[in-house]
Amino acid sequence: MADHPTSVALIRYFVWVVVIIGFVQFLRKLIRKNQPNTDARYKSQKVIEVTGYVFILLLSISYFTGNIKDFALAIGLLTAGITITLQELILSIAGSVYIFFIQVYKPGDRIEINGIKGDVIDIDSIYTTMMEIGEWVSSDNYSGRIVKLSNAFVFKGPVYNYSRDFPFIWDEFNIPVRYGSDIELAKELIVGIASEQLSGYVKNSISDWKRVVERYYIEDAQVAPTLALTMTDNWVQFNLRYIVDYKKRRYTKHLLNELILKAIEETDGKVVLASTTIEVVRVPTLNIEKDHTSKPG
Template structure:
């Protein structure tokens, strides 16, 4: 107590020295905060570009606050140090808005359950399977790009969680882990259309029966939860007449992870069934077929003379 009283009396007797000590104390605090934030950013931000800019931003606003403190103590224009701290906090918030949005995004993803590890999503025009979610980034195994269909490209993508606030998030598996797919079959004119319809729908119904049964139950839950109309989950066939062939469009529901293999299996079975019809059903193509060669009649030189005479 005596030491504190003595220090208080000494500071009252030497106001200039006391102000200088206070200034040095707050300067050390500001520098300490700067170093602490830089270490924190260096440990938690893996992206080198974002890490570099964040650290530089902290340094700039830290030195700006140090300048404000200097003006405060040596000119007397700013007496309340709390105001300087407030300005420093606001500056840090502006500089680290990407980091703050990412952390807020991770909280939003967790609470609202936008997606979770194992889901297949598309966000910021990047599609893939979610393999990890941390406080700043969502890690995805990319699909598509230079490979066909829904195959993995082999690239692991780290995407800022802030993107959940900046655009739509397409989830292939969250509430309804099935998608509708379709493909066209060109059937030659003159084929038995009824037989073609029968065999295509029969194969699709047999091959997709498990998906249809599972999706019916889950679609009822979707209809009950959202304002949405009921939909047909059984395979359907639509026919369009074109200039070259009869186009059969097969639409069906499939597990979102088995789209490619299911389409391959259906094409293989339908092609085999068409071959077994003995020509009653024939697949069309864009090749040209010469049905008959026209007879060309050439006039002789005598016939031309007679014609002239």
């Protein structure tokens, strides 16, 4: 073995790598077992993981250069050699650093990136892992697929965050009311139900929206439910716009529709929901002449 110093050094190198990885895994398990706070546990595990990568990198440079003083030279040569072939990997690692320091998003946030919408469940040095929402299921429901997306995508397009600064979204739906209905009563019913059911969201969103206005160059907006009327060919269209928790959009819309429908039915015909109708203005007269000419025998 003494006649092959390179082999000995290589074995030592791999032994150290295994020791570092084993120690990192040991610390991760220790933290997972003893740290009850989910956020602190997750961040501590990521710090230990990144620290382990740094030690392995330093160890690798020391082995291949023979001297840690050649760190800058080794990095330069390494970068020149692999930049073209590992562009995506480099961008992914840079993206993870960008996500961490700029706080583009964090685990637990609901985001849309590269056309994929979902809840972030993990962020590592290369990938962001999401629980997908939508696709073949309606509204904001989980599809059941877990998606791994390269962190490089934070540099390639917009990132929509549903929850970072303002955990509420505006939603709306239309209610068609037949002409001849009591419009004032319909307005009173719809606004009253919306205000009652959404009062908690309105109250909690006021302070959050105020912080958004103070932080960004943005106009103030009304967070209380609003109603807009539009006259169409077939009915008066009521457009109800309101603010809601981003995770309860589907349930809230269902609840409002159910309560509004029930309230309208209890008006005894004063307010009637409309449906598409066809009005026949005039039926054209058809002249049918019967041919009495007998056929030759």
